[in-house]
Amino acid sequence: MSSQQKIDRLGPILHFRGGDESKIRVAAMIVSPETAPPPANITVRSGQIAPLLIATVAGLNFWRHDFTMAADEGGYRLGEAWYPVVTDLTGDMRIAFVSCNGEENGDLNRDSAERNIMWARLADEHSVSPFALLLQGGDQIYADEATKDHPLSEDWPEFAPENPDPQALASLTRHLQERFADRYMQILSAHVCAGIFATIPSLSIWDDHDICDGWGSLPEHLIKSEVGQAVFSVARQMYLLFQQGATDADIPALFWDPTGRNLGWQRDFPGVTIFAPDLRSERDRDDIMGPAGWRAMDALQPKGAHTIMVSSVPLLGPRLSLLETVMLAIPRMQHYEDDLRDQWQSHSHRDEWRRMLKQVLRLRESGPVTVVSGEIHLATRAVMGPQNTVINQLVASGISHRAPPSSYALCLGLFAGLGEAPLLGHPIRIKQLPGQKHRYVAQRNYLTMQRRKGHWTAKWHLEESGVTPALALDDERV
Template sequence: PDTLVYGPFLRYGGYDPVSHAYYASVLAIIHQARSPKAPMLHFRDINVSGSHTEVQGQHLLHYRGFNAWRFDLTILCGMPSRLVEYHVVPSAGNMFVTLPRYRFHVPGVSQRWRWGFFSCNGFDQADKEQEYGGIQPLWRDVMHSHEERPIHLMVGGGDQLYNDDVWNLPSMVQWLSIPEKASRLNYPFTQEMADQVEWFYFTMYAKHWSQPLFADALASIPHAMTWDDHDIFDGWGSYPDEIHRCGVFQGIFHYARLFYALFQQHATPGRVHELNGTFGGNAWHTVTCFGKTLGICVLDARTERSRAAVVPASDYVKVQQQLAALPSTVRHVVFVTGVPLIYPHIPGAEGFMHALSGGHCCAVGVRTMIAQTGVASSLLNSFDQVELLDDLVDHWSSAVHKDERMKLLHMLQELAQKRSMRVTFLAGDVHVAAWARFASAEKTPKIKDFRYMPQIISSAIGNGPPPFNAVRMLQLFSRKRTVDANTDQKMMPMSTGKLMRAQRNWAIVEEAPLEDGSVLKDGALTFQIRLEHKSMIGKVIHHREDLAIDVINIKVEPLLIQPEASFDASKLTPFGQL
C-alpha cells in the first residue's frame, strides 16, 4: 500500500420510520504509525449550532500494521433534511495538519428519498479498462448528479470490484498446473497460498476503494452493498460441488469473505449480523426502509449459492418474515437480486454445455476432440468446465434454479396481495440496461394486479457491454413466456424501442407522481437509467458540460388494492408450499 490511511467509507445502516432514527457507519483503515490508539470521529449538523458529537472507533481488524476502525452514527431525522459534516482524527495526528472533512445528506422525516443503484464496477479484461477510460466516467456523472440534487444513498448490486486475477497468483498458477483433477481437488490450501490470497484481496479492495471519484462517492454518499461472483472470482457458486468443496476454493472464499465483510459491510464475518442487523445462516441478507413508504430487500445470492440452490430455503423463510414485519406505511418493496430473475434464455445452450462438462463417454470424446483442435483453452476453463456454463447456470432461468424462482415469486405474490405492497426487482450482472415484468396471465390493470412485478436491470457502471451481435441474439429469444397458470413474464421495450441497451449505465430511483402534475401517490417509483453515450467512450471527462448521458425513465405504479383487514404474518403460507 502507498498510503497510511484508507477511507473514510460511508455505509447506510437503516432507518426506523417510527422513531425516525437514521443509522450509518464509517470505516477508516489507518496504519498504526498514524494511529497507535483508537481514532475519533467528529460529526455535526452544519445548520445546527452545538450539534458537535464525538465517536470513538471500534476496532475490527489488524492486518500488517493496519487497523480497521468502525464508527457508528445514529442521527434523529428532523422535518428539514440534515447536512452532516464529519472527519476522522487519528490518535497521532498533527495539530498543524488540516484534516479533510466530508459531508453527506440525511433526508427529512417527510422527504422522499433519492437514491442510486450500480453494479459491475470494474473490468474483467485489462484492455476494456483502457478502452473505456476506467470506472471514472459514470462515477463523475454520479457526483455531478449528487451536486445538483443530493443522492441520499447508493446501492451496490454486486461485482463492486473484479477479483478474478486471484488465479494469477504464483501459488494458484502452480495449483492449476496439477494435471490430474483428483490430485488438484485433494491438494491442501497451504500457508503460502493463504498469505498470497489474503494480501491480494486486501490490496485489491484498498486500491479499488481509493480510485478517484469512486472514493469521493464512498466518503460522501452512504452505501448499501451485496456481492456477486466477481467480488470473489468469476463463477463462484455455479461450479460443481466437488470443486466448491475443495480446500483451495474454500481457502480463497475465506479471505474473499473476510474483506467483503470489512470493506462492504464494515464488520468482520462473525459480527455482521450483530453490527448490521442482517440475517440468514451463513449469508447476510438485509431488509430495511428507505423512508416511510419504501422498503428494500438486498438479497445475498452468492454466499451459499450452489448448482442446487441460489439461497437456502431456510433463509427464504426469514426473508418472508422480515418483509411481513415491515411497517404498515411501506407501500413498495424493491427486491435486489444481483442476477436478473427475467432474462432471455437460449434453448438448448445450457443442456449442450452441461453434457460437454459431464462424464458421459460421448462428452469425453467431444472434449478430447476439442483439446486436439487446439481451441480447448478458449472453450474449456481452468477447472475442466465448459467456459460460459457457469454464466448460464448462474441465471434464475437455468433449469436447476427455475423451481426456486417460482417459489420465491409465489412468496412475494402472496405478500404483495395481503399487504397491498408493490414489489419491484432490481438487478445488475449482465452489462446491459433493460426492463421486464411479471404480470397476471389474465389481463388486469397494473394498479390492481398484485402479480405485476417489474424488473429493472442496470449494469454496468464500469465494465464494457457485450458485443453487439450477442445482444442482438439475446433479443431474438426475448419472447413472452408462461411462468405458471396465473403468471407470465416479458421483456419490455425501452423508450427507444429496443429491449436492451448495450451501454454502460447506472440508475437513480425516486418516488414520483403517477402522472406529471398529479398528486403524489405513496409507492410510485421512477427509475431513471443514465447511460453513457457512445461519444464519451475512451474520453477523459473533467467538466460537467462534457458529459454525454442518455436518459431512460421507467415509471412503476403503486399497487392500489385493499390490504387484508387483519394481516397476520403467522398465517402466511410457508415458503415453497404455495
C-alpha cells in the first residue's frame, strides 16, 4: 500500500439491505474507470442481475447489483467467480465488529502486511467459520490528510478562509472527491480485505475521521464555513457510495430520516434488531444529535429478542467530565478539548447522554441490549446495572490503528475506577475483558459475536494476547 499507488478497480463489496427467515437482500458495489465497460451480471438462483450505474465521481463509475438470495442459496456468481455468503439468518449465526481502520498521518504509506494483520486474522477465521454480517462502527477511513495540497483547505481545520472564490471552491470539491475516492479505493482493495468485503455483507455507521478529526466538536465558525461544508458534503457523498452502496436517492429506503439530515439506520433479522444512531451528521458543539435523529430514536421499536446498538462513540464510559474540567484548566492541555467534547460524557452533552441512556433502558424492556462501539483505540467493556436491567457494552478499537502506550490504558483504567452514575440507580462500571487483568487493553483488536441455540456470546481478538474467553451477553449476571 502506498500513496503513489493508483487503484481504479474495486469490488464486489456487499452491503446488507434486509433479511428474514427465507431470504436476504444485498447490494454489490463495483467501482471501475469511467471509460471501462460495465461489469458482468451477477447470477443467483432467481436469474441474472444486471449492474446499475448509480454515480460517476472522480473519474470512476459506481456500479451496483441489487439482488436477493434464498436462505439455502449460499452465495452468488459474478461472471465465472463464485462468492460464498451466509444466507440463512435463522438459528446459529456469527457477526464481526470492527472500527478505526486507519491512522491520522501517513496511513496510505504503511506496510500493508503490518497495517492489515488483524484483517488477515479475521479473514482466516471467516474461512473456517463464516460470518453472516460485518458491522463497521466508525472511522472506516482516516480522511484527515485529504484536505492537504489545496490552497483553500491546506490549513484545515485550524483555519478556513472567508468568502472563497466560487471557482476555487469548485476546485476544492473536485480535489476532495479525488482524495476521498483514492483513500477508499486503496484501503478497501487491500488483498486481505477484498475477500471479506465480497463475501460478508456490511452495515456501517460513520464517525469523525470519515469526515475530519473532531467533526462537529470543532468551533462553529469552522463547521459552518464554506470550506467546512465542502469537506462535509464530499465526505457524506463518499460515505454513502463506499460504505452504503447508495446515493441520496436511496436514503428514504435505507435510513431513519427520509430527508437525510440524520443517517441513522435500523435492520431487523430473525431474532435480533441492530440499529445505529448517526452521531455526526447533526452534531455541533452543544448537541450530538438533532431533531431528526431524536425523532427516530424516540420511535424506535426493536423486533428481535436481542437488540444490538452500534454507537460510534462509547455510550457507557468513565467520568470524563471530571477529566475535562481538569484539562481545560491547564493551558497546554486545552487543545484536547475537541476530543473530550466528542464524548457522550462531556459536560456539554450530559443531559443528552441521560436522554440516550433512558432510551436504551426503554429498549431493554423488550429483551437484552448490547452496545458495541469503537473510537478509543483500546479494547474494553462496561456494564450499566442493576442486574434486572443490565446493559452490556463491548468496545473494540481499532482493527488497524496502532494502540496507544500501555501506560495510557493503565491510567485510564485507574480513572475509570471512580465510577459513574448519570442515571440514579443505574451505575456504570468499566470491567476487564474475560481473561484480562486490566480494564483497558492497549492492543489492536476486533470483536466477534455469536448466537448459538438462541444465546449470544462475544469474544475479543487481541493482537498479542489472542482470543479472549467468551462473554455471555444474555446472562443477567454482571
